[in-house]
Amino acid sequence: MTIEPIVIEPCEPGRLTPDDLRTLFLFEKLTDEQLGWLAEHGCTMRVGSGGLVVREGDPAESFFVLLSGAVSLTTRVGDDEVTTNRTDQRGVYMGATQAYLRDDGMPRKYMASMRALSDTEFFVLAAEDFGGLMRDWFPMAIHLLEGLALGIRNNQAVVGERQRLSALGALSAGLMHELNNPAAAASRATSALRQRVAAMRMKLGKLAAGKVAPDRLVALLELQEEVIERAAKAPVMTAMQVSDLEDELGGWMEERSITAGWDIAPVFAQGGIDTDCLNEMETRLASPELLDQAIHWVGYALETEQLMSDIEDATGRVSNLVHAAKQYSHVDRSAHQWIDVHTGLDSTLVMLGHKIGEGVRVVKDYDRTLPEIPAHPAELNQVWTNIVDNAVQAMHAAGTLTIRTYREDERLVVSVGDTGPGIPPEVRKRIFEPFFTTKPVGEGTGLGLDISYRIVVNTHGGDIDVSSEPGDTRFLIRLPFSEPPSA
Numbered sequence: 307m308t309i310e311p312i313v314i315e316p317c318e319p320g321r322l323t324p325d326d327l328r329t330l331f332l333f334e335k336l337t338d339e340q341l342g343w344l345a346e347h348g349c350t351m352r353v354g355s356g357g358l359v360v361r362e363g364d365p366a367e368s369f370f371v372l373l374s375g376a377v378s379l380t381t382r383v384g385d386d387e388v389t390t391n392r393t394d395q396r397g398v399y400m401g402a403t404q405a406y407l408r409d410d411g412m413p414r415k416y417m418a419s420m421r422a423l424s425d426t427e428f429f430v431l432a433a434e435d436f437g438g439l440m441r442d443w444f445p446m447a448i449h450l451l452e453g454l455a456l457g458i459r460n461n462q463a464v465v466g467e468r469q470r471l472s473a474l475g476a477l478s479a480g481l482m483h484e485l486n487n488p489a490a491a492a493s494r495a496t497s498a499l500r501q502r503v504a505a506m507r508m509k510l511g512k513l514a515a516g517k518v519a520p521d522r523l524v525a526l527l528e529l530q531e532e533v534i535e536r537a538a539k540a541p542v543m544t545a546m547q548v549s550d551l552e553d554e555l556g557g558w559m560e561e562r563s564i565t566a567g568w569d570i571a572p573v574f575a576q577g578g579i580d581t582d583c584l585n586e587m588e589t590r591l592a593s594p595e596l597l598d599q600a601i602h603w604v605g606y607a608l609e610t611e612q613l614m615s616d617i618e619d620a621t622g623r624v625s626n627l628v629h630a631a632k633q634y635s636h637v638d639r640s641a642h643q644w645i646d647v648h649t650g651l652d653s654t655l656v657m658l659g660h661k662i663g664e665g666v667r668v669v670k671d672y673d674r675t676l677p678e679i680p681a682h683p684a685e686l687n688q689v690w691t692n693i694v695d696n697a698v699q700a701m702h703a704a705g706t707l708t709i710r711t712y713r714e715d716e717r718l719v720v721s722v723g724d725t726g727p728g729i730p731p732e733v734r735k736r737i738f739e740p741f742f743t744t745k746p747v748g749e750g751t752g753l754g755l756d757i758s759y760r761i762v763v764n765t766h767g768g769d770i771d772v773s774s775e776p777g778d779t780r781f782l783i784r785l786p787f788s789e790p791p792s793a
């Protein structure tokens with residue numbers, strides 16, 4: 307993108323007399339002396355039609371009053387220049403309009419770009435002169451204005467705080483939801499395990515009381531170990547296969563009048579133990595009167611193994627989630643660092659797991675060879691969250707979410723695609739505006755993309771683009787590989 311230069315027009319001093327200035331509404335009721343000061347310090351500038359007078363974001367060095375002609379004011383919103391005002395009203399002012407505020411160490415910038423729509427003429431004061439005169443001539447008004455500016459800034463700070471809080475709220479709600487399932491599963495498995503272990507103690511007592519020859523007991527313990535090992539190595543079966551196996555095992559037990567044989571058959575089936583294995587057990591045990599006890603004993607052993615691996619799974623899931631949450635919020639890391647974007651993308655997908663749901667297929671197409679980039683990881687996660695959240699909402703929980711990463715010149719691109727209905731052109735123009743939402747009240751605040759835009763563009767020196775047609779909407783986030791000059 308080429309940046310249009312500002313052609314500094316020469317400014318002619320002393321062209322306006324105090325009487326000329328008196329005709330401008332802004333200078334109403336000033337004394338002759340004050341008007342004289344203005345005439346002396348100000349100058350007159352002509353700009354040809356179409357010329358850019360000031361550019362948004364440049365240091366605010368001058369204060370402009372329109373004398374003749376027409377101007378437009380524009381502000382950048384996303385990729386668009388949005389026109390906020392067009393006027394040919396003589397006397398309107400713009401530029402360094404806040405120069406009178408006490409300096410807080412931050413250089414003031416132009417809040418909008420101004421372009422001449424026809425040949426125009428301005429009365430121009432240096433920001434410093436304008437600020438000085440305001441403070442000297444109207445001290446009380448300045449106090450009031452400062453109060454107002456401070457009030458607005460405080461408001462913004464509170465709103466910003468609130469935004470962070472609501473992000474935190476969403477994060478913890480998601481996390482709680484995700485943690486709840488494995489925690490509940492682990493606690494269920496633990497209480498089942500307690501029962502089984504108690505039953506095993508009883509069974510051991512019975513076996514011992516049954517005057518079982520010591521060598522039979524040893525054989526039984528060996529069998530138990532073998533069966534558990536076999537179960538651990540058993541191939542994964544379909545639900546159909548498991549149920550067939552259950553029938554077969556149930557039949558086997560019935561033939562031998564095993565107590566509650568049909569109840570215990572599923573335990574063996576789950577462990578992938580077949581009738582061949584049971585036959586082998588029977589032969590090796592060589593004691594028909596002991597078979598019933600032995601089957602139950604081994605069944606309990608299998609069950610406790612299964613319960614323990616359930617607990618292992620569940621607690622593993624809990625620690626994965628905690629790990630993801632840590633990555634996500636970067637509670638234990640400093641702000642600006644070199645990061646692999648994939649880490650953040652993955653942890654965001656884990657955190658949003660419950661929102662993405664079963665109906666959405668997630669396709670990851672990462673270029674793992676991409677180098678690390680300088681970034682604020684927690685802020686970028688906010689961006690991924692907002693954009694993935696929008697995509698999932700747009701698809702109404704059914705479709706395909708595609709996350710791609712690739713290199714494009716000197717930038718890394720993250721593309722988040724969804725197969726939702728797309729964004730109509732008239733909506734597309736406004737999506738990056740704060741508080742713009744098409745969602746019902748209470749569902750969207752319209753801040754998601756505004757926050758994302760500010761993080762990507764202002765903090766990271768990157769940009770966000772969107773292309774959309776029904777069934778294929780893509781948000782492209784481009785991030786530089788090197789530190790932005792301002793970082």
Ligand SMILES: Nc1ncnc2c1ncn2[C@@H]1O[C@H](COP(=O)(O)OP(=O)(O)OP(=O)(O)O)[C@@H](O)[C@H]1O
Nearest residue numbers: 696697700728737743744745750751752753754755
């Ligand atoms: N992937 C998408 N598909 C269709 N429309 C989208 C998509 N992403 C954003 N939009 C549109 O952009 C609007 C603005 O999005 P933004 O994230 O800023 O706010 P929101 O999602 O409405 O509210 P929230 O503050 O809760 O994120 C949405 O209301 C929606 O109309």
Ligand SMILES: [Mg+2]
Nearest residue numbers: 692696754755
């Ligand atoms: Mg949103």
